[in-house]
Amino acid sequence: MSSSIEALVNKEYAYGFVTDVESDTIPVGLTEDTVRLISAKKNEPQWLLDWRLKAFRRWQSMTEPHWSNVSYPPIDYQAQTYYSAPKSVKPLQSLADVDPELLKTYEKLGISLTEQKRLNGIAVDAIFDSVSVGTTMKTELEKVGVIFCSFGEAVQHHPELVQKYLGSVVPYSDNFFAALNSAVFSDGSFVYVPKGVKCPLELSTYFRINAANTGQFERTLIVADEGASVSYLEGCTAPKRDENQLHAAVVEIIALDRSSVKYSTVQNWYAGDKNGVGGIYNFVTKRGKAMTDAKISWTQVETGSAITWKYPSVILQGDNSVGEFYSVAVVNGMQQADTGTKMIHIGRNTKSTIISKGISAGKGQNSYRGQVKVLPKAEGARNYTQCDSMLIGNACGAHTFPYIEIANNTATLEHEASTSKIGEDQIFYCKARGLNAEHAISLIVAGFCKEVFKELPMEFALEAQQLLGISLEGSVG
Amino acid sequence: MLTITNLHASAGSKEILKGISLTVKAGEVHAIMGPNGSGKSTLAQVIAGHPGYDVTSGSIEYEGQDLLELDAEERAQQGVFLAFQYPVEIPGVTNAYFLRAAYNEIRKAHGEEEADPIEFLDIMEEKLKLVEMDASMMQRSVNAGFSGGEKKRNEILQMAVLAPKLAVLDETDSGLDIDALRIVAEGVNKLKRPTNATIVVTHYQRLLNYIIPDHVHVLAGGKIVKSGGKELAHELEAKGYDWLLEPAGV
Numbered sequence A: 001m002s003s004s005i006e007a008l009v010n011k012e013y014a015y016g017f018v019t020d021v022e023s024d025t026i027p028v029g030l031t032e033d034t035v036r037l038i039s040a041k042k043n044e045p046q047w048l049l050d051w052r053l054k055a056f057r058r059w060q061s062m063t064e065p066h067w068s069n070v071s072y073p074p075i076d077y078q079a080q081t082y083y084s085a086p087k088s089v090k091p092l093q094s095l096a097d098v099d100p101e102l103l104k105t106y107e108k109l110g111i112s113l114t115e116q117k118r119l120n121g122i123a124v125d126a127i128f129d130s131v132s133v134g135t136t137m138k139t140e141l142e143k144v145g146v147i148f149c150s151f152g153e154a155v156q157h158h159p160e161l162v163q164k165y166l167g168s169v170v171p172y173s174d175n176f177f178a179a180l181n182s183a184v185f186s187d188g189s190f191v192y193v194p195k196g197v198k199c200p201l202e203l204s205t206y207f208r209i210n211a212a213n214t215g216q217f218e219r220t221l222i223v224a225d226e227g228a229s230v231s232y233l234e235g236c237t238a239p240k241r242d243e244n245q246l247h248a249a250v251v252e253i254i255a256l257d258r259s260s261v262k263y264s265t266v267q268n269w270y271a272g273d274k275n276g277v278g279g280i281y282n283f284v285t286k287r288g289k290a291m292t293d294a295k296i297s298w299t300q301v302e303t304g305s306a307i308t309w310k311y312p313s314v315i316l317q318g319d320n321s322v323g324e325f326y327s328v329a330v331v332n333g334m335q336q337a338d339t340g341t342k343m344i345h346i347g348r349n350t351k352s353t354i355i356s357k358g359i360s361a362g363k364g365q366n367s368y369r370g371q372v373k374v375l376p377k378a379e380g381a382r383n384y385t386q387c388d389s390m391l392i393g394n395a396c397g398a399h400t401f402p403y404i405e406i407a408n409n410t411a412t413l414e415h416e417a418s419t420s421k422i423g424e425d426q427i428f429y430c431k432a433r434g435l436n437a438e439h440a441i442s443l444i445v446a447g448f449c450k451e452v453f454k455e456l457p458m459e460f461a462l463e464a465q466q467l468l469g470i471s472l473e474g475s476v477g
Numbered sequence B: 001m002l003t004i005t006n007l008h009a010s011a012g013s014k015e016i017l018k019g020i021s022l023t024v025k026a027g028e029v030h031a032i033m034g035p036n037g038s039g040k041s042t043l044a045q046v047i048a049g050h051p052g053y054d055v056t057s058g059s060i061e062y063e064g065q066d067l068l069e070l071d072a073e074e075r076a077q078q079g080v081f082l083a084f085q086y087p088v089e090i091p092g093v094t095n096a097y098f099l100r101a102a103y104n105e106i107r108k109a110h111g112e113e114e115a116d117p118i119e120f121l122d123i124m125e126e127k128l129k130l131v132e133m134d135a136s137m138m139q140r141s142v143n144a145g146f147s148g149g150e151k152k153r154n155e156i157l158q159m160a161v162l163a164p165k166l167a168v169l170d171e172t173d174s175g176l177d178i179d180a181l182r183i184v185a186e187g188v189n190k191l192k193r194p195t196n197a198t199i200v201v202t203h204y205q206r207l208l209n210y211i212i213p214d215h216v217h218v219l220a221g222g223k224i225v226k227s228g229g230k231e232l233a234h235e236l237e238a239k240g241y242d243w244l245l246e247p248a249g250v
């Protein structure tokens, strides 16, 4: 269409650089010894090693699931490295000791870990490959009793909390990728908000994969005690590499009575090039359990990864508990996403809302897969599902796979779905008002995603919108 | 301002415009009339730069430059405005946001500072009055769920805010009630300057009672088959188009 669009097609992924740090990387391959080695490196207590080993043995007996609507060549789990950490990161170091090279990396990603330039009101835990580089604003949080630290640190300082909740929502036996993660997870974030405390800061974790041929297997555990509330955001990027890299994370949320947890994700892992070479394989298990009167809300903006396999879910265990899932998933180039949610209604008067916006461009394939399950005792359960797809161009695809199981006839379910095509007409209308094609598309798409964006913490809504614009650049021409 | 010479344009393999020549000078109002399907909207879209039409021969010169060399957005930035016959809906994007984005693109193209939302509010308020539109319309999604008349009025609001040099109004009067017609026409008249020009595409003489054209052209079968002064519109109202079609070989 125009040379400016052509230039944009070839635009680089802005986060594709590699940081040159010396790393402590264990040999490729996965055996019981690998699991022991990771656990030893992290100086873990015996119970945790035992748990990992149980997970590992279970994993060995499982097969990789292939029911999702994505295809990829077989993954050789023995050709991966399961632990890599910059040598300069000392266990439980303070921020003042962070390697300047790593600080620079995060600066380049737009995240400042140094005191002066931090975003107001946001505490950050920065995870680089297999370890946490540091966590900001810790003292501010400690004043109100909020624990926000790396998972490794939590194991050392708060073992009773970790032991109590680890695997309580996503057991190691849950699925193939969760079992793998349970065996080899290296780091991640841990959050505990005590009874009645409203966390005064936005918490966020920034995941960065740097090392080649290394998988990232982080584990996040968030516990909101009775009446507590917290908002948490995760961001992810990785260098451009020609090999696919594996990311298999587990996130568990425990929302005790009357608490509320809002979990937002802006996922921008490297997506591979336009021919489908390289990119992250993103196999993630995220689940929360909401007790009486508690609320868990997932918001995700998924723009990266070659493959996304992810279903943030809520077990509505307690009466009157609320589960929400707001999702924008974008595929462009050769990306494939199979994402959605599960809402399991167990308690009475439980309520769930699902808003899914799938955008497909290039040769991307986007699938929404959602399950709403109402168990026999869930009197008065309610679900509202809205599932909208937008297509840009003719070579992409959008698919929806809703599953509904109802065992209580007092349940009310509403389902709405739509598929639209970004029209030449819409783009021309914008152009006739002076907007170029990229601006037009990002505007039209932002409008399409509005209901989801408004759920993001304000600081990130704009970022997400821009990100969306970038991932769709060059999709029309 | 605008010189169209022997313009041929087609959509796919179908030729729609078959040799149009038209000269519009600054300060003038031209009316284009003609039967359904004669190519009026196509001409308007080709002027605005719709990529769905191929110009197979002929030229369009605008303000001393080759208009056909410019992308649609560049044309808009340089003062060409098309009020759509069928304005397009953009769900989820507020009218205010859209209009400010457009306004700022045009300012940027002129090397001017962008207006922030507060400044823009002032600009908009004044223009809303001009077309007697309620401010609440600005918080609704662009054209989504607007009535036919509201959509047309919204086009004129955009025109008022963007202050084009050359405005092409494609059947902006269709679907308007009497009051709206008057408001829209008055809006157009108030925006008239010696330095800008307007082309109105219409089926109805009544609009031309409000917006007095300097020239009236009849488009039929992709050609201009007759041109005249404002009295031609009255003649068409009385006699229809048939008497023009046959001699023109349409």
Ligand SMILES: Nc1ncnc2c1ncn2[C@@H]1O[C@H](COP(=O)(O)OP(=O)(O)OP(=O)(O)O)[C@@H](O)[C@H]1O
Residues within 6 Å of the ligand: B011, B012, B014, B016, B034, B035, B036, B037, B038, B039, B040, B041, B042, B043, B052, B085
């Ligand atoms: N994109 C297109 N593809 C194929 N045919 C087209 C296309 N656009 C217009 N046409 C045809 O060209 C002819 C002229 O259409 P156009 O919309 O310009 O007419 P018009 O004079 O504006 O008519 P009306 O008074 O009904 O608005 C019609 O026969 C129409 O069907």
Ligand SMILES: [Mg+2]
Residues within 6 Å of the ligand: B040, B041, B042, B085, B170, B171
């Ligand atoms: Mg028309």
